Amino acid sequence: MSAEEKEQANQARRDYADLHSQKEGPEYERLGLLALEQRFAQIFKKATFALGLEAVTFHLLEEVGEVVEALTSLYTYEADDDTPLETLRQTWEDRRFELEEELADSLSWLFAVSAKFREVFEVFDAYTDHTTTYALQMNIASHLGKRHRSQSDGQMRCFKCGGDECSCTIKLVLDNASANSLTGRGL
Secondary structure, three states: HHHHHHHHHHHHHHHHHHHHHOOOOHHHOOOOHHHHHHHHHHHHHHHHHOOHHHHHHHHHHHHHHHOOOOOHHHHHHOOOOOOOHHHHHHHHHHHEEEHEEEEHHHHHHHHHHHHHHHHHHHOOOOOOOOOOOOHHHHHHHHHHHHEOOOOOOEOOOOOOEEEEOOOOOOOOOOOOHHHHHHHOOOO
């Protein structure tokens, strides 16, 4: 590790310590996205190192599939007309909790994919002669910021329409929709 990399790591530790000394509450509520990603990388470093990039990525995709299942389950269960309201409420709460768990699992595996890419970039950095250290640039928080930062004032905005609140038109495409029906043109 170069002197510059060590200084960056030390600065990240100081920022992390400053963040924790200023706020109360559980650790996960105090951390920003970058610090949370770094904490997950620290906790699961051995497990992530042991898995290949493909395994980590496929696990992420599996977790996203579980988010879809949980979301679908939240709004598609059926109940009899005589089912007590409290039972319906509890069923909905249980399914909402399941959705939250699956979203958290997906985010943690997204962090794992990011950490795995950092490992790959560290090897790349070690065997190439260049001035940019790619491994230090691999984090989700900075890429979210770059993608959504306005060129004019640096504030976070919709990357497409540039609005503080997205006003983009979203088209939902049905499985049986044809290209002609979507574009309004004939072939």
